Amino acid sequence: MKPIIAPSILSANFADLKTEIEWINESQADWFHVDVMDGVFVPNISFGFPVMEVLKKYAKKPLDVHLMIVEPDKYIERFANAGAHIITVHLEACTHLHRTIQLIKQHGCKAGVAINPHTPVDLLADILQDLDLVLIMSVNPGFGGQAFIEQTYSKVRKLNALKSESQYEFIIEVDGGVSDQNINKLYQAGVNAFVAGNAIFKAENPSTLIIKMKESASQNL
Numbered sequence: 001m002k003p004i005i006a007p008s009i010l011s012a013n014f015a016d017l018k019t020e021i022e023w024i025n026e027s028q029a030d031w032f033h034v035d036v037m038d039g040v041f042v043p044n045i046s047f048g049f050p051v052m053e054v055l056k057k058y059a060k061k062p063l064d065v066h067l068m069i070v071e072p073d074k075y076i077e078r079f080a081n082a083g084a085h086i087i088t089v090h091l092e093a094c095t096h097l098h099r100t101i102q103l104i105k106q107h108g109c110k111a112g113v114a115i116n117p118h119t120p121v122d123l124l125a126d127i128l129q130d131l132d133l134v135l136i137m138s139v140n141p142g143f144g145g146q147a148f149i150e151q152t153y154s155k156v157r158k159l160n161a162l163k164s165e166s167q168y169e170f171i172i173e174v175d176g177g178v179s180d181q182n183i184n185k186l187y188q189a190g191v192n193a194f195v196a197g198n199a200i201f202k203a204e205n206p207s208t209l210i211i212k213m214k215e216s217a218s219q220n221l
């Protein structure tokens, strides 16, 4: 699978969100990554439905919505109606994860599960067959601009081995500290989708950086 690049809107300039959405539409980015934080599951509050509505109106690429919130079941229908294509919930935030995944699918979205850096991939074994995406957090969720956690490579390799053994089709996504410097090693380990915030939005030329990330990912393969 070709590398999927998902710029994280968390790092965008919200004073000019429409312009940010428009350049992403024109770029080689594949998805918009939308980080929703509630100040309970993570120690930060980001944004919610008003920003989703702006994205729904102007974005021409899939909205990859990452819910860093407790009790996500309460809001899945609203995120689906607000234009989410993929809804990812945290394993650590769901008591009845299987039920939550079914709910996401009932609302016509692809379903993902995210795991924090301390959570072993083995805990996903009995839900993998139901998933379209697994998001391995490579930083502790809550803030952009953090340093990539090196342990992520071995977690990705382990998950990729489970994927090969099972022949399930889910996408492996990584989020946090991803850049043109580590994308090749991550792609070789088995990552399909790359969320990047600061690396893209703080680049001198974000569109060029996305092209560079795609080239770097596939180098020497």
Ligand SMILES: O=C(CO)[C@H](O)[C@H](O)COP(=O)(O)O
Pocket: 008, 010, 011, 033, 035, 066, 139, 140, 141, 142, 143, 144, 145, 146, 175, 176, 177, 178, 195, 196, 197, 198, 199
């Ligand atoms: O989910 C997130 C934080 O919880 C962000 O998407 C992630 O940190 C991306 O930002 P950066 O690439 O700057 O690390």
